[in-house]
Structure formats: C-alpha cells, structure tokens
Amino acid sequence: MSELSELYQQVILDHNKKPRNFRKLEQANHTAEGYNPLCGDHLTVYLALENGAVKEIAFEGSGCAISKAAASMMTQAVKGKSREQAEELFTEFHSMVTGELDEETQENNLGNLKIFAGVREFPVRVKCATLPWHTLHAALNNEEHVSTE
Amino acid sequence: MVQTVDSIAPQSVSDKWDVERIRADFPVLHQTVNGKPLVYLDNAASSQVPQVVIDRGSVYLEHEHSNIHRGVHYLSQRATTAYEGAREKVKRFINARESRECIFVRGATEGINLVMYGYGRKFIGEGDEIIISAMEHHANIVPWQMLCQEKGARLRVIPMNDAGELLLDEFDGLLNERTKLVGVVHVSNALGTINPVKEMIAQAHKYGVPVLVDGAQATPHMPVDVQDLDCDFYAFSGHKMYAPTGSGIVYGKAELLEKMDPFQGGGDMIKTVTFEKTTYADLPNKLEAGTPAIASQIGLGAAIDYLNTIGREQAAAHEAELLRYATERISAIEGVRIIGTAKDKASVLSFVIDDIHPHDIGTILDQEGIAVRAGHHCAQPVMQRFNVPATARASFAFYNTKDEIDVLARTIERVIEIFS
Numbered sequence: 001m002s003e004l005s006e007l008y009q010q011v012i013l014d015h016n017k018k019p020r021n022f023r024k025l026e027q028a029n030h031t032a033e034g035y036n037p038l039c040g041d042h043l044t045v046y047l048a049l050e051n052g053a054v055k056e057i058a059f060e061g062s063g064c065a066i067s068k069a070a071a072s073m074m075t076q077a078v079k080g081k082s083r084e085q086a087e088e089l090f091t092e093f094h095s096m097v098t099g100e101l102d103e104e105t106q107e108n109n110l111g112n113l114k115i116f117a118g119v120r121e122f123p124v125r126v127k128c129a130t131l132p133w134h135t136l137h138a139a140l141n142n143e144e145h146v147s148t149e
Numbered sequence: 150m151v152q153t154v155d156s157i158a159p160q161s162v163s164d165k166w167d168v169e170r171i172r173a174d175f176p177v178l179h180q181t182v183n184g185k186p187l188v189y190l191d192n193a194a195s196s197q198v199p200q201v202v203i204d205r206g207s208v209y210l211e212h213e214h215s216n217i218h219r220g221v222h223y224l225s226q227r228a229t230t231a232y233e234g235a236r237e238k239v240k241r242f243i244n245a246r247e248s249r250e251c252i253f254v255r256g257a258t259e260g261i262n263l264v265m266y267g268y269g270r271k272f273i274g275e276g277d278e279i280i281i282s283a284m285e286h287h288a289n290i291v292p293w294q295m296l297c298q299e300k301g302a303r304l305r306v307i308p309m310n311d312a313g314e315l316l317l318d319e320f321d322g323l324l325n326e327r328t329k330l331v332g333v334v335h336v337s338n339a340l341g342t343i344n345p346v347k348e349m350i351a352q353a354h355k356y357g358v359p360v361l362v363d364g365a366q367a368t369p370h371m372p373v374d375v376q377d378l379d380c381d382f383y384a385f386s387g388h389k390m391y392a393p394t395g396s397g398i399v400y401g402k403a404e405l406l407e408k409m410d411p412f413q414g415g416g417d418m419i420k421t422v423t424f425e426k427t428t429y430a431d432l433p434n435k436l437e438a439g440t441p442a443i444a445s446q447i448g449l450g451a452a453i454d455y456l457n458t459i460g461r462e463q464a465a466a467h468e469a470e471l472l473r474y475a476t477e478r479i480s481a482i483e484g485v486r487i488i489g490t491a492k493d494k495a496s497v498l499s500f501v502i503d504d505i506h507p508h509d510i511g512t513i514l515d516q517e518g519i520a521v522r523a524g525h526h527c528a529q530p531v532m533q534r535f536n537v538p539a540t541a542r543a544s545f546a547f548y549n550t551k552d553e554i555d556v557l558a559r560t561i562e563r564v565i566e567i568f569s
Contacts, residue, residue: 004516008509013567016568017504039506064509065509
C-alpha cells in the first residue's frame with residue numbers, strides 16, 4: 001500500500017478531519033462554487049480581495065478527503081498572496097498533480113503543497129485535488145460556477 | 150411468474166453451487182489488479198462476459214458477418230438467422246407472446262427513450278401526468294422530464310420509506326384520470342430493493358394506465374415473465390446480464406408498439422420511401438432503424454443460453470446467500486451504515502462509513518484489487534433522499550465468493566484504520 005500511503009499522508013488526513021478556514025466568509029467580495037458531478041464533490045470558495053491581493057479566504061462544502069484537504073491547504077497557501085501569485089500556484093499545483101512538473105527538480109513555490117504529488121499516481125483522483133483550485137480561479141475571475149468532469 | 154431470491158431456500162441449494170467451475174467460465178476474473186487477485190464487485194454497473202458468449206461473438210465475426218434483413222446472399226441470410234434467433238431466445242427468456250414484441254436497443258436507457266419518443270410524445274400532452282418512483286435511475290427520470298417540459302405534462306413521484314421501500318398507498322393516491330404512464334424500476338440499482346411491480350401494474354391498470362418497467366437490474370438476478378407481470382413495456386440491458394455492451398431489449402405489448410411512432414427514421418424501418426411519403430415497416434423493424442449491434446445482440450442470445458445452462462434458481466440462491474453474508478459482515482463493522490434495507494432485495498449492497506467519503510473508500514479498495522462503485526449511481530434523488538452525497542456499492546454476481554466478501558470486509562476495516 002505504498003502509493004496509498006503517499007496519497008493519504010497524515011497531513012492530508014489531518015486537514016480532512018479539521019479543515020482550516022472552513023466557514024462562510026461574510027466580507028467576501030468574490031465567491032465561486034465548484035462541483036464535480038462525477039463524485040458529488042461540492043464546495044464554495046469565498047475571497048476577500050483587497051488591492052489585488054487575497055486578504056481573506058475561506059471555503060465550505062463537502063467532498064472526499066483529497067478535495068477537502070486540498071481546499072484547506074489551498075486557503076493557507078494563497079492567503080496574503082497577490083492575485084497573480086495565486087494563479088501561478090494554481091498552475092504549478094495543476095502541473096504537479098498531472099505529472100507535468102517535477103516538484104523536486106523544477107523550480108516552484110509549492111512549499112507544503114508538494115504533499116499532493118502522490119495524487120498523480122491516481123489519475124481518477126486528480127480532479128478531486130484540483131477542484132478547489134479551479135474554483136479559486138473562477139472566483140478570482142468573477143465566474144460563479146465551475147464544474148469538472 | 151416473478152421469482153424473488155427470497156423464495157428459494159438459500160443454504161441447501163447454495164451448497165451445490167460449484168462457484169469455482171462457474172468462475173472458470175469468465176476469463177476476465179482471472180487476473181491481478183495492483184498485485185492482488187481481482188475481486189469484481191461492480192456487477193450492477195456491468196457484469197462480466199463468459200467465454201461461450203465471447204466465442205459466439207467471434208464465430209459471428211469470423212464466419213457469419215454481413216448486414217441483416219437485406220442481402221439475398223448467403224452471409225446476409227446467416228447473419229439474419231443468427232440475429233433473429235437471438236430475438237427468439239429473448240422472447241422465451243421474458244415469455245413475450247411474440248418475438249416482434251422484443252425490440253433490440255442499445256440498452257435499457259435507449260429502450261426507455263424509445264418509449265418516450267414513440268409512445269410518450271404521441272399520447273401524452275398538456276396537463277397529463279407521468280408517475281415514476283423515488284428510486285429511479287436517471288435513465289427513467291430524465292426522458293420523462295424532457296417529455297414533461299416539451300408537452301407541459303407533470304412528473305409525479307412515488308415516495309419511499311427509510312428502508313428504501315416504495316409507499317404503495319401513496320402510489321394509489323397519485324393515480325388519477327390525468328395519469329398517462331407509470332415508469333417504475335423493477336430492482337433499484339442504488340438500493341437493491343425489489344419492487345412489487347406486479348401489484349403496481351395491476352393498480353395502474355385499474356385506471357387504464359400503461360406501465361413501463363425498468364428491468365436493467367432485474368434480468369441478471371431473477372426470472373422475468375412479462376405476461377405474468379402484465380407490464381406494457383419492459384426495458385433491460387444485455388451488459389448487466391453477461392452479454393456485451395450495446396445489446397438490450399425493450400419489450401412492448403404488440404398493440405402498443407403498433408400504435409407508436411417510430412423512434413428513429415432510416416434504413417430497415419420502412420416499407421416504401423418516396424420524397425412525398427414514407428410507409429413504415431411492420432414490427433419489430435419499424436422501431437429498429439439502421440444497422441444494429443448485430444454481434445452484441447447475438448451475444449445477448451448466447452448469454453441467455455448460458456443462464457439457462459447454469460441453472461437460474463441455484464444462481465439466485467447463491468447470490469441471496471452472498472447478500473446475506475455480506476450484509477452480516479459489513480454491517481457488523483463499526484461506523485458502517487447500509488443504505489437500502491428493504492425486506493426484498495437483490496444482491497446489491499450500498500454503504501457509507503462515518504466521515505469517510507465513498508471515493509476515498511473506492512480508491513483504497515481498488516488498491517487491494519477490489520472493484521466497487523463509488524458515487525451517486527446515476528440516482529441522485531436517491532442520495533438526496535438518504536441525505537448522503539454518495540455511497541460505496543458492492544454488487545454481487547453468481548460468480549462471486551464468500552472469500553471475496555471477507556477480503557472486502559477486511560479492507561473496509563483497513564479504510565477505517567487509515568482514517569482513524
């Protein structure tokens with residue numbers, strides 16, 4: 001079960017059990033809803049953008065451990081970042097879990113998000129990990145809904 | 150006669166079931182997945198194909214292939230004979246009065262759509278009502294919703310209780326002079342419930358309302374007699390009953406099929422065509438436009454032969470015993486809840502685990518070589534009714550074993566351990 005323990009690492013299980021920034025953000029000025037009809041993962045990302053930067057971010061919803069942990073760690077990673085930095089992290093995260101970016105040898109700013117690298121061994125689960133990021137991207141770009149299938 | 154698995158004494162018959170001999174008939178079962186022997190428990194999604202059915206398809210493709218119904222040449226006649234032979238087998242399999250009442254379709258979904266287009270669009274109009282049940286597969290919801298939108302008709306839903314049993318009194322209350330069709334699933338794919346369709350059909354007929362039965366999950370598990378049921382339409386898929394994908398049947402009473410409009414227009418469904426007017430062929434051709442999935446439908450005939458060979462009563466008894474054992478084993482695991490606890494059930498076991506999403510369950514089971522379905526099972530209203538986003542579902546066929554259920558139970562315990 002080595003690939004499995006790569007996927008379900010303690011940090012991921014911990015974020016699943018105790019998701020950070022898991023609430024509705026009243027002062028949000030950008031909100032988007034993400035839905036994966038295939039598995040029913042569903043979340044809302046709330047953003048308070050100020051001067052082009054993420055001042056506050058939170059999320060609500062239900063989903064599998066991978067999507068929940070990815071959302072939780074995403075909120076920690078992008079808080080305080082500029083819109084451009086957040087978008088760049090999305091690109092890097094997406095490239096990592098689809099196997100296009102080797103997080104160990106290629107330059108990146110993923111930091112502790114590297115823990116999701118194991119997802120690329122489970123192609124059907126890639127969408128679980130990227131749904132929160134797609135939803136963040138939609139919120140940053142004033143799209144209200146995003147759906148991955 | 151519709152025989153439910155409950156009506157057979159499970160243990161005594163099950164003892165005689167030589168599951169290893171049966172497993173030898175299914176080549177796909179003998180492989181490893183992620184280094185573990187495959188444990189295939191996703192039969193409700195699609196069942197596996199025995200060697201004799203594969204061979205029949207190969208014989209057709211190697212020696213008989215041609216287009217049907219039109220060639221005067223040798224091969225076309227052989228293909229036609231094989232194809233129509235499969236229809237005869239289907240007729241006997243569901244005890245239809247006539248083989249022209251058995252229309253070949255791609256599967257139950259296409260069968261239901263055929264009835265929606267050919268019967269619904271012609272005979273259902275504004276203000277009319279269509280009744281379906283709360284446990285329908287999307288295939289028996291969406292076509293009727295589309296029709297209601299088009300015609301201004303109304304969709305009404307028979308509710309169910311917490312065990313996943315339909316409330317028949319409520320059904321009676323929904324039937325009225327505006328009701329034009331009832332669509333009900335014989336066996337629920339998400340819950341396993343076997344619905345008392347014979348009684349429901351009798352109830353609907355008191356109001357003169359025709360009934361379509363979605364039998365996709367019934368034909369793999371129990372004998373179906375459309376005359377005894379007195380259903381007006383009965384749709385099922387070959388690939389859930391050991392035949393290839395692309396095979397399936399919608400049965401309809403001849404007098405209804407004759408009144409219906411064609412589903413699709415094209416070759417093989419006509420008598421004469423001019424640019425001014427087309428006259429349609431007789432049944433069944435009127436409802437089978439274009440070249441069908443000939444090899445697959447011949448495969449369906451071969452799968453029926455196979456089922457008749459192995460002994461359906463014993464197969465059903467073995468499945469009943471698997472369900473009993475799995476229910477006992479899985480429900481004994483702390484934190485596991487079975488969704489669908491009807492008294493009368495086919496061998497489908499849906500379950501959820503506290504605070505663990507079914508997709509995570511599915512991924513971990515897959516690492517141990519176990520194939521289950523995790524998701525909403527194309528029955529989102531059922532998930533909403535039970536207030537779960539999704540379930541994990543193990544569905545058993547007569548080639549599954551108790552050992553496989555032990556592997557499943559142990560791995561579920563491991564899932565809970567990982568997440569604890």
